[in-house]
């Protein structure tokens with residue numbers, strides 16, 4: 001989907017993904033994590049930045065990236081209002097180089113927003129934007145839809161795409177927004193160093 005497509009979704013307020021708060025699964029995960037020491041995190045396709053602010057609240061150096069200028073503008077405004085410190089930048093995660101490689105990447109509703117044919121490029125982008133040994137935390141949307149966005153995926157597809165490059169640390173079914181309960185899968189990966 002093009003930049004114009006996503007910008008138009010914001011301009012026309014056609015944003016059913018906008019839930020007014022971070023991924024419940026991410027909130028629960030961050031509560032279990034020891035306070036990070038100088039860890040950077042990238043949230044690609046960050047939208048209005050709820051997940052970025054959750055990482056910032058937890059003590060990360062948090063950055064959000066999005067294709068849509070209105071998403072970035074809203075993210076900057078909401079972060080200032082919340083009195084939090086986080087960086088936001090316009091970028092195409094599939095095409096652009098990272099400003100610097102990150103310690104963590106958090107996936108939430110970008111994998112299902114891009115065309116399924118772009119998923120190979122998505123994996124290559126995670127490898128480009130993440131440090132070797134870095135951690136990739138993902139919330140995947142396990143729906144059957146083929147006429148997205150959102151485009152569905154399966155646990156099998158995700159494992160097939162990421163296992164060659166990552167060690168799986170843990171997987172679980174997270175707490176979700178009400179209309180996604182039981183439809184999400186969280187996977188916590190560490191990028192292989194070799």
Ligand SMILES: C[S@@+](CC[C@H](N)C(=O)[O-])C[C@H]1O[C@@H](n2cnc3c(N)ncnc32)[C@H](O)[C@@H]1O
Nearest residue numbers: 006017045046047066067068092093094109113
């Ligand atoms: C379904 S929305 C999800 C937003 C946010 N993750 C959330 O859950 O609220 C998908 C977001 O990804 C952005 N996006 C789509 N393709 C992108 C790309 N190639 N690079 C960066 N952002 C992209 C869109 O502009 C949109 O903000």
